[in-house]
Amino acid sequence: MDAMKYHDLRDFLTLLxxxxxxxxxxxxxxxxxxxxxxxxRTLRAGGPALLFENPKGYxxxxxxxxxxxxxxxxxxxxxxxxxxxxxVGKLLAFLKEPEPPKGFRDLFDKLPQFKQVxxxxxxRLRGAPCQQKIAxxxxxxxxxxxxxxxxxxxxxxxxxxxLTVTRGPHKERQNLGIYRQQLIDKNKLIMRWLSHRGGAxxxxxxxxxxxxxxxxxxxxxxxxxxxxxxxxxPVPDTLSEYAFAGLLRGTKTEVVKCLSNDLExxxxxxxxxxxxxxxxxxxxxxxxxxxxxxxxxxxxxxVFYRHAYYAA
Numbered sequence: 549m550d551a552m553k554y555h556d557l558r559d560f561l562t563l564l565x566x567x568x569x570x571x572x573x574x575x576x577x578x579x580x581x582x583x584x585x586x587x588x589r590t591l592r593a594g595g596p597a598l599l600f601e602n603p604k605g606y607x608x609x610x611x612x613x614x615x616x617x618x619x620x621x622x623x624x625x626x627x628x629x630x631x632x633x634x635x636v637g638k639l640l641a642f643l644k645e646p647e648p649p650k651g652f653r654d655l656f657d658k659l660p661q662f663k664q665v666x667x668x669x670x671x672r673l674r675g676a677p678c679q680q681k682i683a684x685x686x687x688x689x690x691x692x693x694x695x696x697x698x699x700x701x702x703x704x705x706x707x708x709x710x711l712t713v714t715r716g717p718h719k720e721r722q723n724l725g726i727y728r729q730q731l732i733d734k735n736k737l738i739m740r741w742l743s744h745r746g747g748a749x750x751x752x753x754x755x756x757x758x759x760x761x762x763x764x765x766x767x768x769x770x771x772x773x774x775x776x777x778x779x780x781x782p783v784p785d786t787l788s789e790y791a792f793a794g795l796l797r798g799t800k801t802e803v804v805k806c807l808s809n810d811l812e813x814x815x816x817x818x819x820x821x822x823x824x825x826x827x828x829x830x831x832x833x834x835x836x837x838x839x840x841x842x843x844x845x846x847x848x849x850x851v852f853y854r855h856a857y858y859a860a
């Protein structure tokens with residue numbers, strides 16, 4: 549795949565706007581239900597991505613419907629045409645079940661795929677724009693973020709598209725997953741990950757290897773599109789979503805070490821949340837309206853403490 553034309557989310561939004569795929573909303577709109585209603589109607593109509601520049605009560609914009617059409621998904625993967633997504637599917641199938649070459653000619657044909665695999669490692673930077681503004685300890689206040697309430701009977705505001713970064717004690721790869729996170733205090737959220745998901749599996753392995761110790765975790769908001777899409781792609785468990793994002797992008801994923809733990813987060817992210825899960829501490833999560841058209845039942849999930857916050 550060719551290298552992408554953009555470096556971060558801001559570059560991508562500029563490209564979308566140039567092609568009529570992004571609309572800016574300058575009027576004040578409420579993150580409590582109102583933004584979701586507008587975004588939902590736009591999604592159903594096959595409309596553009598929406599950037600709400602003045603959410604009521606907040607100074608930070610809200611981006612919605614970024615990948616609401618196949619065209620924008622293709623653009624997010626660096627492709628000019630939706631039909632090129634088939635090549636992405638073939639690459640994913642190859643990574644899941646690579647077939648050994650049957651001979652020299654077959655090896656030559658597969659060489660581009662093998663070269664892509666060899667280009668997977670991340671590129672660690674010494675610093676990143678997302679580490680310019682830092683808050684820690686009592687200064688961490690998640691209520692300052694325009695976290696949306698999406699449906700009338702939702703339990704609380706909810707982070708819906710955070711990239712959760714974890715690593716198990718016996719794994720070299722870092723896992724990226726998107727798990728909804730219910731706000732319960734200015735520095736606490738509930739991490740709703742199902743037991744079979746990568747983050748939950750890393751957590752269980754940590755508990756077995758380090759009983760009673762806090763599990764380090766970080767969350768990135770506003771990463772570049774390739775990393776966002778890589779996080780929702782069902783890649784093999786042995787492969788990091790960072791690596792798959794590098795394949796989509798055509799260049800290695802740039803990461804930076806967290807300030808309070810050894811995890812690596814996307815260097816291009818707008819916001820990074822760092823913290824930990826206290827073993828044994830759970831809280832009732834939900835109910836929340838789901839894509840199924842129903843509200844989920846209430847269930848207990850781990851509490852995520854944020855002790856550091858920084859932004860570009």
